[in-house]
Amino acid sequence: MKNIFAISILMVMVIGISNLKAGDRYDYEWDFDDENENGPFMFSYNRVEGFFFGFGVPKEFKDAYGMDSRLAFYGFLGYGLSNDRSSYRAGLTKKFFGRNSFELGAEVFDLTYSEDLWVIPRNENSLTAFLFHEDYLDYYRKNGSSVYGIQNIGRFLKIEGGYVEEKHADMSVEKDWSLFRQSQEFRDNPPVAEGVFKNTYLVLRTGNSRTLRNWDAELQAEWNSGLFGDEMPNYERYIVSVSRYQSVGKNDDINIRLRYGITNGSAPVQKKFDLGGIGTLRGYEYKEFQDGDKMAMVNVEYTTDGRDIDGLGFTPVFDDFIVALFMDAGVVWSDKRDLPDLSDFRKNIGVGIGSTNGGFRVNFAKPLDGPEEEREVVVTMRFNKMF
Numbered sequence: 001m002k003n004i005f006a007i008s009i010l011m012v013m014v015i016g017i018s019n020l021k022a023g024d025r026y027d028y029e030w031d032f033d034d035e036n037e038n039g040p041f042m043f044s045y046n047r048v049e050g051f052f053f054g055f056g057v058p059k060e061f062k063d064a065y066g067m068d069s070r071l072a073f074y075g076f077l078g079y080g081l082s083n084d085r086s087s088y089r090a091g092l093t094k095k096f097f098g099r100n101s102f103e104l105g106a107e108v109f110d111l112t113y114s115e116d117l118w119v120i121p122r123n124e125n126s127l128t129a130f131l132f133h134e135d136y137l138d139y140y141r142k143n144g145s146s147v148y149g150i151q152n153i154g155r156f157l158k159i160e161g162g163y164v165e166e167k168h169a170d171m172s173v174e175k176d177w178s179l180f181r182q183s184q185e186f187r188d189n190p191p192v193a194e195g196v197f198k199n200t201y202l203v204l205r206t207g208n209s210r211t212l213r214n215w216d217a218e219l220q221a222e223w224n225s226g227l228f229g230d231e232m233p234n235y236e237r238y239i240v241s242v243s244r245y246q247s248v249g250k251n252d253d254i255n256i257r258l259r260y261g262i263t264n265g266s267a268p269v270q271k272k273f274d275l276g277g278i279g280t281l282r283g284y285e286y287k288e289f290q291d292g293d294k295m296a297m298v299n300v301e302y303t304t305d306g307r308d309i310d311g312l313g314f315t316p317v318f319d320d321f322i323v324a325l326f327m328d329a330g331v332v333w334s335d336k337r338d339l340p341d342l343s344d345f346r347k348n349i350g351v352g353i354g355s356t357n358g359g360f361r362v363n364f365a366k367p368l369d370g371p372e373e374e375r376e377v378v379v380t381m382r383f384n385k386m387f
Helices: 002-018 122-132 316-320
Strands: 041-046 050-057 071-080 085-096 102-113 140-153 157-169 195-206 215-224 235-247 253-265 273-275 289-292 294-305 321-333 346-355 361-367 378-382
Touching: 041 122, 122 378, 273 294, 273 321, 289 321, 321 361
Parallel strands: none
Antiparallel strands: 041 050, 050 071, 071 085, 085 102, 102 140, 140 157, 157 195, 195 215, 215 235, 235 253, 253 294, 273 289, 294 321, 321 346, 346 361, 361 378
């Protein structure tokens, strides 16, 4: 019976991921934008909730007859089997104007949240946790409410700002099982600074990358201060991420991502920066470099069609795969410098082999720092594009 149940769950997960476009994010935080196509059924697996099942209503400005509507309800309700707790989000938003629309909304929520969704999306993390005993996200519970406004500037830019009041609380590991590698154990889920946070925030993100000629960019800013009578320590946090996807030939591409983050004041540990491992510095252990007040990172990849590589013609499997050469460099630090010395960066190089649509890749990365005898090759498997 256990094997039948595990195989059934695996089929659900594989089907769900196969229907996602490379780079799509499926998480029950839900990124409700015009390009997102979320179905009503929600599923995930992680070490703090175990199996999670839920149902959701995506944000759609259409009425029951398919006509345009200016008022939309959205949200989800789900349940974690292992931690025996419900999670939910319920929001109501109204759209004003036409092409350059403005939204005004409010919501309440009680979520199993992670600051690491930029590293690996929840759908992919569920698969690695279920199959290989690798849960890469760190979680905390946050519940509260928010009000927000979103200004859309065509398909070029989206500006969101708002006020959120939320309570953060620790979550413990409740499930330690996977289909394979059952002798391995999940990592402990790290504690967070608990309490009520009253933050204002601003997010600027680009729209469709084709509109911007293959650029993607995002600026996040949040401020926690005594302006709203908050007793928690004051802090500011800023993150800038810029990606460029550059074609350099018929089957060749160079992709570059720059990411920089900084905190001022007494930021809680869950708002500090970590680097290392999958999605960041692929030649190092996961979150090998932790708890920095500042972070800087660059990822560079060159990809080409496997059929174009001399010497691989005898291997037909490469006809349907791309080969990637990549370099990662990054550092976290906590002193007063806005930029670190170049010598502080940890670097790795590597090669990856994956599908042409970017939905699957195996990466082999070797660190370039530290004693030579300790520079072991790190192998990671991805089911989404890294950036």
